[in-house]
Amino acid sequence: MNQQIISAAAQGAAESANPLVPNLWEMGVVLAGFAVLYFIVVKFVVPMFEKTFAERAEAIEGGIAKAEKAQAEASAALEEYKQQLHDARAEANRIREEARAEGAQILADLKSKAAAESARITEQAHAQIESERQAAVVSLRSEVGTLATTLAERIVGETLSDDERAARVVDRFLADLETQSAGAAK
Amino acid sequence: MIALALPAQDSGTFTPPGIDQLHLPAILPWGASEGFSKQMLLVILSVVIIATFFVLAARKRQLVPGKLQFAGEMAYGFVRNSIAKDIIGGRDFMKYVPLLFSLFFFILVNNIYGAIPLIQLPSFSHVGGAYVLAVLVYVTWIGIGIKKNGLRYFKLATVPSGVPVYILPIVIPIEIISNFLVRPVTHSLRLFATMLAGHLIVMIAGSGIEFLVMQENFLLKGASVLVLAGAIAMYMLEALIMVLQAYVFTLLTAIYIEGALHADSH
Numbered sequence A: 001m002n003q004q005i006i007s008a009a010a011q012g013a014a015e016s017a018n019p020l021v022p023n024l025w026e027m028g029v030v031l032a033g034f035a036v037l038y039f040i041v042v043k044f045v046v047p048m049f050e051k052t053f054a055e056r057a058e059a060i061e062g063g064i065a066k067a068e069k070a071q072a073e074a075s076a077a078l079e080e081y082k083q084q085l086h087d088a089r090a091e092a093n094r095i096r097e098e099a100r101a102e103g104a105q106i107l108a109d110l111k112s113k114a115a116a117e118s119a120r121i122t123e124q125a126h127a128q129i130e131s132e133r134q135a136a137v138v139s140l141r142s143e144v145g146t147l148a149t150t151l152a153e154r155i156v157g158e159t160l161s162d163d164e165r166a167a168r169v170v171d172r173f174l175a176d177l178e179t180q181s182a183g184a185a186k
Numbered sequence B: 001m002i003a004l005a006l007p008a009q010d011s012g013t014f015t016p017p018g019i020d021q022l023h024l025p026a027i028l029p030w031g032a033s034e035g036f037s038k039q040m041l042l043v044i045l046s047v048v049i050i051a052t053f054f055v056l057a058a059r060k061r062q063l064v065p066g067k068l069q070f071a072g073e074m075a076y077g078f079v080r081n082s083i084a085k086d087i088i089g090g091r092d093f094m095k096y097v098p099l100l101f102s103l104f105f106f107i108l109v110n111n112i113y114g115a116i117p118l119i120q121l122p123s124f125s126h127v128g129g130a131y132v133l134a135v136l137v138y139v140t141w142i143g144i145g146i147k148k149n150g151l152r153y154f155k156l157a158t159v160p161s162g163v164p165v166y167i168l169p170i171v172i173p174i175e176i177i178s179n180f181l182v183r184p185v186t187h188s189l190r191l192f193a194t195m196l197a198g199h200l201i202v203m204i205a206g207s208g209i210e211f212l213v214m215q216e217n218f219l220l221k222g223a224s225v226l227v228l229a230g231a232i233a234m235y236m237l238e239a240l241i242m243v244l245q246a247y248v249f250t251l252l253t254a255i256y257i258e259g260a261l262h263a264d265s266h
Helices: A002-015 A024-158 A163-185 B038-059 B067-088 B094-115 B127-149 B152-158 B165-214 B218-261
Strands: none
Touching: A024 A163, A024 B038, A024 B067, A024 B094, A024 B127, B038 B067, B038 B094, B067 B094, B067 B218, B094 B127, B094 B165, B094 B218, B127 B152, B127 B165, B127 B218, B152 B165, B152 B218, B165 B218
C-alpha cells in the first residue's frame, strides 16, 4: 500500500509542472493588464482624487481665512465703536467743563457789570443831589432876597411911623435869615 | 499527507491534489500550446473592476463626498498617505503614488479572488504575474537610482558608508547579492508562494473532506468535521494573508524606491 502511495506520488511529481516556471501568455496578460490599469490610474484616478483633495483643502482653508477675516473685521469695528464712545464721552465732558467755565465767566462779568452800574448810579445820585442842593441854595438865596425886599417894602410902606416896631421886625427877620443860611450852609 | 496517516479502506488511497490542479484546462483554445486560461480572464477582470470602481468614485469630485466617493478616497488615501507619503516622504512622493496605488489594488483584487467562492483562484498563485510585477518594480527603482545619482548610484547602493575598509571585501558582495540579485526574487516569490500555499491548503482541505465523507467508517466520516473547522480557520488566515501580501508588496516597493531616491544618505 505504501508502495502504491509512493509510486502515485512519484508519478504525480513527474507529471507536475515546475511551479516556478512561468507561463509566458499569463505573464503577457498580467503585464498588459497592469499597463492598462497604470495608464488609467495615472491619467484619470490620481489627478481626479488629487484635484478633489486640493479643492477640499482650499475650501477649508478659504473658509478659515474668511472666518478669520470676519473676526478681525468685527473686532476692528468693536474697537472703533469703543474709541468713538470714548471720544464722545471725552467730548461731552469737555463741553460740560467749557459750559461751566463759561457760565462762571458770564456770572462774574454780570456781577462786575452790576457793581459798576450800581456805583455809577450812586455816583450819579450823589452828583444830582449835590447839584440840586446847589440849585436849592441859589434859588433860596434869590428868594430870600426877594422876600427881604418884599418885607422891606411892606415895612417901609406901612409902618414908617412906628420906629420901634419896625426895628424889631428887621432884627427878627435878619436873625431868621441867619439861622436859615447857616442851616443851608451846613 | 493526511493519507499517509490514515488506513486506506474501501475507496483506496488518498491522492492529494498537486500543482497540476492549479492549472485548469484552457477556457478557449489559443492556437498556441496554452489556451486562454481562467487566470488570464481573472487578471483582465481585475483591471476592469479596479478601473471602474475608482473612476466612478473619483469622477464626481464633490467636496462633501458620497458613499462611493468616500470609499474611493479612503482606499486612495491609504496608499497615498500610509504607504507613499510615510515611506518616500514629503516632497517627491506624488510621482510614485500612481505606481504604488496600481500595484496595491491590482495585487489586492487578484489575491482576494482566492477567497471568493467559485472564483477561488488567486492570480498570483501562477508565478508569471509575480515575476512581471517584481521585474517592473526592479527596473523602476534601479532607474530612479541612476536618474537621481548617476552611475555613482551603484557605488552608493553597494558600498555602505562608515564600514572599515578591511570588511568591505565581504560587505560589498553581500550588498550586491542582497540588493540586486535576491531582492527581485524574494519580492516575487513571497507573493507567489503565499498565494500558492494558501490555494493548495484550501484545495487539499477540500478534497480531504470529500475523501473522508466518502469513507464507510463512521469515525472517519466524523473526522471530516475537524478538517472542515481547520479549513475554515485556514480560509480566514488566507484572507488576511491575501490583504497583507498586497500591502507588503507595495510597502517593499515604496521602500526600494525610497532607498534609490536617497541612496546617498543610507
